[in-house]
Amino acid sequence: MSDELVRLEGLEVHFPIRRGLTELLKRRPRNVVRAVDGIDLTINRGEILALVGESGSGKTTTGRVIVKLTRQTGGRVVVDGQDVTNLWGTKALRPYRRRVQFIFQDPYETLNPKHTIGDFVSEPLEVMGIGTRDDRQQRVLDALNAAGLRPAADFAGRFPHELSGGQRQRVVIAGALVMAPELIVADEPVSMLDVSIRTELLRLMLDLRRERGLTYLFITHDLALAWVLADRIAVMYLGKIMEIGPAEAVIRSPQNPYTKALVSVSPSTDPPEDDAPDERMILVGETPDAAHVPPGCRFHPRCPVAFDRCKVEEPPLFDVGGGQQAACWLADGRTPVVPAPPPPPATTLPGPD
């Protein structure tokens, strides 16, 4: 079963920060934004892996590296056994782009308002010079059909402004499908849409996986969405994976305090009972910027259970069983070298009870 499609090894994306004149004159060292800071990740064939994190966690950058839109500064990218780390250049990437497609968040900005839907979907085919004109036409119609835009011939002649938000996102999905890819990296594909339309698109994505054996990397900030959709969930914080495992394990028995906090504050549609204790772990402050990653465990300044070791030594991902891994010195089965002191009171907001 563990037929892996994508493997990231020690992936690193550091963006240099331009120095101002004063910094140049003072010979300050060049600083970098550590958007992705050494992650190992595999995506198995046919699975949906959700990459969850807050803004600035590096989840989108990771996705962009996989589709070759952003250049990594370190590590390896292996797709289907082939090392594509140093595969660059429009021509060299052509076969790769047929297999790996990207879906952006905003269907309003992805579509050119002056092009018809048919133009948009057939553009990649033309660019790559695939098939004859009639072949291409047929593939466009098939893709529109598969994306649920029926009658396809009718939709092909329409312009984006004639479509609703949900239909536009279907067009974007059709644009990805037309290349018959194996992997789709979807970056927040439904976060701009209303709940009712959202479900239709999620169903479409699931159907397509079943019919075409697609693999998805689903990038989202919404843990609840990851919960209902994904087979496995990876939680990122400041460029590192804090926890990864089967959705059930990560949500029901999170091992990393960051995951625990995220799960605890994810709102649910079950109204809380009046006398229920407030179990939300509301962390103080915000994610530091990736140019100033804290030493040791990068989460320790906000962690309610951090102890001395966390300040100096970064925990690797520990295997906690059942395919779940967590980067925390306190993960199950790990005994801390120094017993943890009681959490400092300043790290959680007083509950509103």
Place this chain on the structure above:
Amino acid sequence: MTAPDTKPVTPADAAAAIRGRRQWPLPKQAVPGAPLLEVEHLSVRFRMPSGPSVKPVDDVSFRLEDGEALGIAGESGCGKTTTALSLVRLLPANGRISGGSVKLFGIDLVPKTERQLARYRWREISMVFQGAMNALNPVKRIGDQIAEPLEVRLGQPRDASLKRAGDLLELVGIPRKRASAYPHELSGGMRQRAMIAMSLACDPAIVIGDEPTTALDVMVQAQILALLEKLRKDLGLSLILITHDLSVIAETCDRVMVMYAGKVAEEGPVRRVFTAPRHPYTAKLLSAFPNIRADRRNLEVIPGAPPDLRTPPPGCRFAARCDKAMPQCTVEVPPEVRFADGVRVACHLFPPGSEGSLAGDAANLAIASSMPVATAPGEARP
């Protein structure tokens, strides 16, 4: 809601306690004993460049008590923001209130002139908008922006206003020395806090939050919602929270009003509405929402799209998408029926006279049991 030791005996006592804490006297025309906000049969009309006008809000009624949090839920275009904006008549140029009343402390705001209305805007009803970056002035320091309504609306001297601005910043969890920062120097969460501080400047009775946490990260959203809850308790604020996110309403509001195509579908205490939705639209909406505390399940799809409000369908506006629609649904507009437990619903499954009766409960149960609750790994799951 309220701390146990100070639990008020009646809503009137609560109102008196909250109104006693006001910094500024009630408006002179206030009717003693009137509810805080009472909206009745409110309709809003938008003139269109061509064709018939549109009614984005059609015969909407609701009430807000002192210290209460009301959530207005619905999909985009259902009229939730327009309803809130029309309370202080902040409608676009082609929009006007075409009927109904908005009574604040018993004073009807609808017949007021723009000038008279200025007394109520921001001083009694203030707003927190979704995009704090767009709502804040990028070239003014946040301290000055918070002080501005105090100077302009209350005629306070500048130094006193600035001092209060500092107090307000501390109240929302921003160190007062950040008052000299410009909006771009603050993070998204901080900007939203500054927006909240600004909305509190004139000690308003009601704060309207229009998707106040939608663009924020989960953790920051939790911080802001906790802040709003704390302020509500400490200051006795009343809150109207407009959001498409039902889970935010579930966790922060006392009552919820679900709107569909400009009309109220269902309204009532959050617990009642969310655990046993009566209107099929509410039920569908809830089961289309991913819930991290529930079992993984197939999310429900609501087929079709909301109706075009230029030509609203006769009868119930949800009929075309409703799997429980009956012949009369496409003909007759369902009347609003209020149940003993405080839930109001406009659906032909609950005809007048069914409130509290067995028929109503049976229909209610039928809907509740038709919701998917199985742990179904789903056809699409391997």
